[in-house]
Amino acid sequence: MNAGDWLYQLTPSPGMLLTLITAVALVESLALIGVVVPGVVLITAAASLAGHYGINVGIVMACAFVGAVIGDGLSYWLGYRYREQVTAVWPLSRHPEWLARGARFFQRHGPLSVLLGRFVGPVRPIVPLVAGIMRMPPATFTWANLGSALLWAPAYVLPGYLLGRTWQQWLALPAALHPWLIGLGVTVVVLAIVFSLVRHHAYPQGLLYRGLATLTRYLPRGDSLWRALAPHHEEEPPLASWLLLLSALTALSAWTLIVLAHNGPLAMDVRLNTLIGALDLPLLHHASQVLAEAGDTFGVIALVAPWAIWLLARRHFAALLHIGAGLAGIAVLNTIGKSVIGRARPDAPDYLVHSLSYPSAHTSTAVVLYGMAAAFIAQSLPRGQRFMPYWVAILVVVPMALSRIVLGVHWLSDLIGGALLGLVVCAMVQLAWLRNERTALRPCPLVTLLLASLALVSARVFWLPPI
Incomplete structure (x- = not known):
């Protein structure tokens, strides 16, 4: 099959x-x-x-x-x-x-x-x-x-x-691509729902929180383990972040072993790459190029700059440090991962001729950037509305990741590995952030900052070459 x-x-x-x-x-x-x-x-x-x-x-x-x-x-x-x-x-x-x-x-x-x-x-x-x-x-x-x-x-x-x-x-997509798109949509929606439900029930009154608390009572040194995983922190206990870290790290390790065992692209990588390569859709290719440039180093700097300046001006040094650490950490891990895995790209244009494939740096960086943004925004919202920033982040990250396949510079398995790596870093940043009580990051001139980021990203796309 x-x-x-x-x-x-x-x-x-x-x-x-x-x-x-x-x-x-x-x-x-x-x-x-x-x-x-x-x-x-x-x-x-x-x-x-x-x-x-x-x-x-x-x-x-x-x-x-x-x-x-x-x-x-x-x-x-x-x-x-x-x-x-x-x-x-x-x-x-x-x-x-x-x-x-x-x-x-x-x-x-x-x-x-x-x-x-x-x-x-x-x-x-x-x-x-x-x-x-x-x-x-x-x-x-x-x-x-x-x-x-x-x-x-x-x-x-x-x-x-x-x-x-x-x-x-x-x-005007060929029929052979329909199962892939339907499967992708179903998978993304199911995973997003599971993520939302886990986060919602990882609070002191949630079913998951209470169930795990009961379970640890029967484990050796369970009380110590529970205090480490979910200390009493009514507003934002770190249990959900611990679960995300453990599950993403486990999945990343297993997936990377599968990639290493194949010593080349997986069968699904080759099949999907062949189907995408046969498409003749200039508009889709152009949109993918725009997304690729918006997600590279220059694009990330343009996107983050207005927010970093605002955080600095408002003396939110802790938030600025955590965001910087997350972006620097994912850059280092991407470099190490590509060097260790040593996987070749399906196609390497001139500006990527010396770059390797696994994991997808665009995907992992997008997950970290928009995941951290969603986490910070969610903390300022009522409990029942905190899922919304995460859904918005998903709607941004998925097209940005898929653009790498359309451009032919990544395999599908590279995107999966990059997404899992990004989730690991997101969870680590969130755990570090929740170690102490933090001052609120509001009121925030949200519209002004969004417009400034959009203007800078647009300038990057139209005036700077891809890297």
């Missing part, structure tokens, strides 16, 4: 996909769970796959409608049946402000709150629960639930479905 066939098997069948859409819509609307599940991302991804398969759009929207109605209905029933008890259940026991926010929204809009609340992210899964607690008449809630679901289903399903129907026409 080749890699493309293996990737294709990762995608669900049409029947399973419809079941998945129903389940996602249900969970996304369900109180206590919907507040921590990135439902919009999941619905968009599932609807895109449904569009690619050509499943009838009416059936897709009907499944989303049914799931949404059941999810809101269950939330309402929980509030109606278990008024006081539900507030003592995690995560509402940990975040009573979520319930207060939903109550204020319900009091402001009355019966319309169920209709409006389905489209307002922070209160979406809470309003039906509050409606039950506040004893909204069942008949009134039922009509509001059905009406809001009728509007919600097409609004959330159609954009993803349209994307799935048209992406291959936009890019």
Whole structure:
């Protein structure tokens, strides 16, 4: 079985996909769970796959409608049946402000709150629960639930479905690449969801935190181990960072051994390189070149410079030191890794003629840079919104990494190794940062700094040669 066939098997069948859409819509609307599940991302991804398969759009929207109605209905029933008890259940026991926010929204809009609340992210899964607690008449809630679901289903399903129907026409990609792209999308979404859930449950009130705390009680010297992994740090305990470090380091070691054992490109590397090399898409190649230049040494300096100047001016020396250490550390590790592995590139233009392939420095540096940025930004956000910077970082890093394959200067396995190496460095920087209490990095002139970075990166792309 080749890699493309293996990737294709990762995608669900049409029947399973419809079941998945129903389940996602249900969970996304369900109180206590919907507040921590990135439902919009999941619905968009599932609807895109449904569009690619050509499943009838009416059936897709009907499944989303049914799931949404059941999810809101269950939330309402929980509030109606278990008024006081539900507030003592995690995560509402940990975040009573979520319930207060939903109550204020319900009091402001009355019966319309169920209709409006389905489209307002922070209160979406809470309003039906509050409606039950506040004893909204069942008949009134039922009509509001059905009406809001009728509007919600097409609004959330159609954009993803349209994307799935048209992406291959936009890019005119050969059929042999479809399994790779679908497999990539499924893999990235699944890993991102797992990462988000692990981070969310690695806090003192989370299931993962409590489960591991219980487990270590039965281990020799378990108390000492637990104090090292997760000392009492209510705001940002380092357990998630330790888990990321251990899992990424293990995966990087195993993957590097596989690369070394092959003494050359893997079978999937050769197959994908051949497929990409056969493409005749000048626009895609040009976009990849822009991303490559934005992610090289000059591009990283241009991107970081405004933020470094602001941190220096505001005397945030610790943050500046950690960012600098992360970027310097990944540069050193990339140099050592390339020298030790000694793997040749699939193609080496003049400016890369003396450069080696594994791991991908562009990928690892992007993971470190945007991963650190996401971590710093997440610390200034409410707990329920901290997954958002990480998803944005993923949306930036994945195209930047894939541009290296389009340009023909890296194998797919180089990108995987680079991403894992970048995650190791990200986790190490985060662990170092969390050793001490830190001053907040806000207020930050976010828009001004973003525009300055964009201007400098644009200047780098248009006026400096690639390195």
